[in-house]
Amino acid sequence: MAKISFLDYGAGNVRSLRNAIAHLGYEPVDIRRPEDILQAERLVFPGVGAFGAAMQRLHELGYVEPLRAYLQADRPFFGICVAMQSLFEGSEESPGVAGLGVIPGVVQRFADAALAVPHMGWNGVRALRQSPLLDGQDPAAKFYFVHSYRAQRDAANSDWILAETDYGEPFVSAVQRGQVMAVQFHPEKSGAVGLELLRRFLAGEAARPGAGTAAGVPAPPMPPKPVAAAPTRFAKRIIACLDVRSNDAGDLVVTKGDQYDVREAGEVRNLGKPVDLARRYYQEGADEITFLNITAFRDFPLSDQPMLEVLRRTSENVFVPLTIGGGIRAFTDADGCAYSALDVASEYFRSGADKISIGSDAVDTVEAVRARGSGDGSSAIEQIAALYGNQAVVISVDPRRVYVASPESTERPVIETAIPGPNGERFCWFQCTVKGGREGRDVDAVELAQTCEALGAGEILLNSIDRDGTGSGFDLELIAAVRAAVRIPVIASSGAGCASHFTEVFRHTGVEAALAAGIFHRREVPIAAVKDQLRADGIEVRAS
Structure with missing residues (x-):
């Protein structure tokens, strides 16, 4: 069984990913020194937190250069969420902070003002290429996303893009070249379908047969899918x-x-x-x-x-x-x-x-x-x-209705309600409370x-x-x-x-x-x- 190296850089919830790996029968070994990265057999990078904070921590730990070398050698790598974004040249989330620069492009904030941001919840993925990582998955399967910034496919990076997801517009939800792969969603938070995808990487089944090249020689892209899939749908x-x-x-x-x-x-x-x-x-x-x-x-x-x-x-x-x-x-x-x-x-x-x-x-x-x-x-x-x-x-709000006779009787913004107050009032505002609604x-x-x-x-x-x-x-x-x-x-x-x-x-x-x-x-x-x-x-x- 391959050794699973775990790049925990000290931010956010990585316990769930550890537990998912253990649930699948593997025992992750923590990266503790920069040289541990180059000795890894399979490397999992659990991206949690903001782009700038993640890159700053990687630099502080001395991980950036060995990580680049590991990726350029086309060795087994699986990145999640911010870890996928770190493969790009930079992100609007942290202007001036350089990413690992493995994939061309800058990660940008969702631009559609009609969309709720973060993109938070369950959505599908549309595979653009054939890969054992995603092949055979139920096309209706949904994965859990939580992010405010997204990468997009263009001419410079299209050979990296494995899958897209639709949220107002298509964005990159999975990348792969050879044995290097990453996803924008969280497989460890995506139930059975996410665990299966993670299992494929851990078991060495996710790379295309024949992947793996000499250091500095990029792996060829996966072949394109023969039939375009339908747009993905965001779930309530x-x-x-x-x-x-x-x-x-x-x-x-x-x-x-x-x-x-x-x-x-x-x-x-x-x-x-x-x-x-x-x-x-x-x-x-x-x-x-x-x-x-x-x-x-x-x-x-x-x-x-x-x-x-x-x-x-x-x-x-x-x-x-x-x-x-x-x-x-x-x-x-x-x-x-x-x-x-x-x-x-x-x-x-x-x-x-x-x-x-x-x-x-x-x-x-x-x-x-x-x-x-x-x-x-x-x-x-x-x-x-x-x-x-x-x-x-998340902000938890505990409001209660305060009825008023007219909008002029309060400085607070009111609505005209279809549910009249105890004295027939037609207007109310929503007062925030504390201490379990008592105050x-x-x-x-x-x-x-x-x-x-x-x-x-x-x-x-x-x-x-x-x-x-x-x-x-x-x-x-x-x-x-x-x-x-x-x-x-x-x-x-x-x-x-x-x-x-x-x-x-x-x-x-x-x-x-x-x-x-x-x-x-x-x-x-x-x-x-x-x-x-x-x-x-x-x-x-x-x-x-």
């Missing part, structure tokens, strides 16, 4: 959310309540163990799993935070994206050790999280930005996005979403205090208002009671994803039933 995401807290006995449980009240007959409602439920949802076809920590584990040292173990264990068997929210802020533990929000986020990423969700702290940040007039780089949103990329930061702030949900986007957030998780636990459907007016105000993806949450509610929210608001908790926990509406309904209604979803 169905996300299972697990509210996790400790019960009165100190055990971690998944719970749920109406308007955030999680007690029943005096006890914390127990709907299962978080790791077990997450695995069940993965097997049932959830496109993502979100953990929300609703207990303040603040007496523990950072390394002993209970949710870290939940992430580590979940990522061993769940190969779709994992988001963790709750408590992503600076704190000091019982021993007097102080941790920044970036410290907390970094530990979550290293434990298996792909994205972190910031809630109440985002409201505080927006109030501070409003007072100053701009961001100053000090917020958790700015710091985490700068190091790990915009796609790593309102003078911040509108639209303002919060726009400000956080400007600071570097990559996604909005939009809850509703009014709809949570009601089963009456999503607050379409709230969701439409926020979706229209930002370019980043929006996840609709709170209020789902039946499968048709998911069709409603996708059709009427254009959001990229919808999330539910209680109806999935209690098996009232299976994830498969939601996807069947969406498919019947003509809405693209990933096959479960």
Whole structure:
């Protein structure tokens, strides 16, 4: 069995890829010195984070020149996401920072203003050439993407391009020459189809027979596909959310309540163990799993935070994206050790999280930005996005309706609502809350979403205090208002009671994803039933 060398340069969630490799029966060996790269039999480069941060770290570790030599010798290489982008000459994400320069071209930001950016979710790949890496895959298969910048095919690099994906326009989703290959998507987060693609590389099956040339002699391109495939289709995401807290006995449980009240007959409602439920949802076809920590584990040292173990264990068997929210802020533990929000986020990423969700702290940040007039780089949103990329930061918003008699009676932006207030009011605004909805702030949900986007957030998780636990459907007016105000993806949450509610929210608001908790926990509406309904209604979803 070939030795798998793992180029972990110290950024983001690489645990999931390690676990995927182990799941496939291989044991990755870390690259620890520059000379280890040239001694590798098969090299895996897990690209996580921003382009500039990744290249800076490669230079600091002395990896750039041996990595170039390894690639120029056409030795087995598999790069993921930013690792694929690093093969190009540079990226608009980090002007002035040179890439490895193996492939001609500069990676650019998605330009279509009508698109949500990052391109976040499940999409297909269209093979342009024959290659054992992709040949034989189900043409309807979808892989998980999360990126704001993309490479494009041109005359100078076309002999490298293995596959494209459509998102407003075609972009490069896989490259290969000889034994050097890379993909823009995350196979370790793409379920069974992603694991199969990764297995082909690890087993030495992904290179075209006869590949491998002398150092400095480029391998010939793969032959073109005889028939052009249909355009790829971007899928709407169905996300299972697990509210996790400790019960009165100190055990971690998944719970749920109406308007955030999680007690029943005096006890914390127990709907299962978080790791077990997450695995069940993965097997049932959830496109993502979100953990929300609703207990303040603040007496523990950072390394002993209970949710870290939940992430580590979940990522061993769940190969779709994992988001963790709750408590992503600076704190000091019982021993007097102080941790920044970036410290907390970094530990979550290293434990298996792909994205972190910031809630109440985002409201505080927006109030501070409003007072100053701009961001100053000090917020958790700015710091985490700068190091790990915009796609790593989700903003969780907990708004509630505040009804007013007329637009002139408040300084906040209002909508004319089809759902009148208790006194017949026809106007309302959406007030952000903190502390689980118990405290309102003078911040509108639209303002919060726009400000956080400007600071570097990559996604909005939009809850509703009014709809949570009601089963009456999503607050379409709230969701439409926020979706229209930002370019980043929006996840609709709170209020789902039946499968048709998911069709409603996708059709009427254009959001990229919808999330539910209680109806999935209690098996009232299976994830498969939601996807069947969406498919019947003509809405693209990933096959479960």
